[in-house]
Amino acid sequence: MRRIILYTGKGGVGKSTVSAATALKCSELGYHTLVMSTDSAHSLSDAFEFELADEPTPVLDNLDGLEVNVQSEIKKNWGVVQTYFKTLFSSQGLDNVVAEELSIFPGMEELFSLLRLIRLSEKYDVVIVDCAPTAGTLQLLSFPEVMRWYMEHLFSVERKLAKAIRPVANRLLSVPFPEDNVFDSIEKIYNGIDRLSQILTDPRTTTVRLVVNPEKMVLKESHRAYTYLMLYGLHVDEIILNKIIPHEVQDAYFSEWLSSQSKYIELAEMSFSPLPIRKLKLLRREVSGIGSLKEVARGLYGTGDEDPTHVRITHSPMSLKRGDDKFILEIMLPFASKDELELFSKGDELAVVVGNYKRIITLPTTLVGRRIISSKFREGKLTIEFEGR
Numbered sequence: 001m002r003r004i005i006l007y008t009g010k011g012g013v014g015k016s017t018v019s020a021a022t023a024l025k026c027s028e029l030g031y032h033t034l035v036m037s038t039d040s041a042h043s044l045s046d047a048f049e050f051e052l053a054d055e056p057t058p059v060l061d062n063l064d065g066l067e068v069n070v071q072s073e074i075k076k077n078w079g080v081v082q083t084y085f086k087t088l089f090s091s092q093g094l095d096n097v098v099a100e101e102l103s104i105f106p107g108m109e110e111l112f113s114l115l116r117l118i119r120l121s122e123k124y125d126v127v128i129v130d131c132a133p134t135a136g137t138l139q140l141l142s143f144p145e146v147m148r149w150y151m152e153h154l155f156s157v158e159r160k161l162a163k164a165i166r167p168v169a170n171r172l173l174s175v176p177f178p179e180d181n182v183f184d185s186i187e188k189i190y191n192g193i194d195r196l197s198q199i200l201t202d203p204r205t206t207t208v209r210l211v212v213n214p215e216k217m218v219l220k221e222s223h224r225a226y227t228y229l230m231l232y233g234l235h236v237d238e239i240i241l242n243k244i245i246p247h248e249v250q251d252a253y254f255s256e257w258l259s260s261q262s263k264y265i266e267l268a269e270m271s272f273s274p275l276p277i278r279k280l281k282l283l284r285r286e287v288s289g290i291g292s293l294k295e296v297a298r299g300l301y302g303t304g305d306e307d308p309t310h311v312r313i314t315h316s317p318m319s320l321k322r323g324d325d326k327f328i329l330e331i332m333l334p335f336a337s338k339d340e341l342e343l344f345s346k347g348d349e350l351a352v353v354v355g356n357y358k359r360i361i362t363l364p365t366t367l368v369g370r371r372i373i374s375s376k377f378r379e380g381k382l383t384i385e386f387e388g389r
């Protein structure tokens with residue numbers, strides 16, 4: 001079995017702690033487990049009290065840990081293209097530092113780190129990924145589609161053109177023309193991203209778990225994250241509600257905390273339904289070292305053989321059905337609101353825009369060229385009907 005679980009959530013909610021404890025539990029159940037962190041501000045080493053490196057390092061029986069060196073992943077994957085961009089931007093009179101900044105796209109750090117999953121996931125039964133805070137993770141989501149667009153619309157044309165016109169172009173144009181190795185690099189990344197997307201969007205292999213705390217801002221950010229993860233075809237199968245103050249805390253100082261937490265616990269249960277929620281109380285102290293991670297694992301999964309790798313909910317975020325004389329495409333977009341939702345279609349592409357995020361869905365061949373009869377958005381579900389004949 002190969003299983004990948006990604007943990008993400010707002011900064012400081014407990015992603016690293018939950019990742020480490022879950023990995024520990026998986027290894028105890030006999031799975032050959034890797035826990036890896038893609039967040040450049042690593043804290044897995046702190047959680048384990050064990051120095052991890054850029055290659056898998058044994059932590060315990062059955063359990064390896066890895067903290068990806070984000071900068072070296074960028075250099076490895078993007079170095080050649082980045083050098084080209086820098087020359088390009090400098091040739092336009094941009095300052096070196098600005099050129100350097102512009103050659104890095106948002107989401108790239110997380111994306112290139114996750115490319116490591118392609119090889120690593122073959123070697124383990126379970127890979128637990130401690131992701132960057134939600135913002136970083138979400139930015140990565142649109143990057144594969146941006147890349148695909150460039151490849152299909154721009155670089156395939158440019159490449160053919162390049163061969164013919166480079167000798168002349170370099171003399172005539174003020175903009176340097178990319179060499180073959182730039183195209184090769186982009187093609188390699190493109191193929192990698194394609195493979196990664198297949199792995200990440202296969203709900204039998206990969207599920208995402210959102211770590212939250214019973215607080216207003218944390219829940220708000222997580223609701224948005226949930227929508228976008230779905231929009232990009234990732235499968236969220238559990239919410240971890242962490243840092244719940246136990247009711248035995250009777251100190252008057254905490255009474256307001258207790259009542260506000262119970263309000264937000266209720267809100268979380270209601271708003272994420274039907275997603276299962278796993279609760280974890282705030283321990284007496286910070287979580288650090290194997291002993292306290294075991295305590296967290298007990299809090300999350302009990303003392304029995306409950307298996308964290310089980311996929312807890314299997315609905316697909318997108319479905320296509322055939323009606324009598326129409327096709328019905330359904331996309332789950334919980335928490336999106338009707339006013340921020342827009343739809344555009346062109347050729348085989350359907351663009352769903354929610355606020356600042358845009359998803360381009362390449363329609364299945366059956367739907368290409370069919371007219372959209374209606375679209376409606378109700379109870380977190382976008383339903384688009386296409387003519388059937």
Ligand SMILES: Nc1ncnc2c1ncn2[C@@H]1O[C@H](COP(=O)(O)OP(=O)(O)OP(=O)(O)O)[C@@H](O)[C@H]1O
Binds near residue numbers: 009010011013017283
């Ligand atoms: N249930 C808990 N009880 C007590 N302390 C906790 C609990 N969960 C997390 N912590 C503590 O909260 C702090 C933040 O946790 P952690 O590093 O796991 O969060 P994170 O989401 O990975 O943060 P970052 O966004 O910085 O990566 C740590 O000091 C950790 O020990």
Ligand SMILES: [Mg+2]
Binds near residue numbers: 017041043
């Ligand atoms: Mg962390």
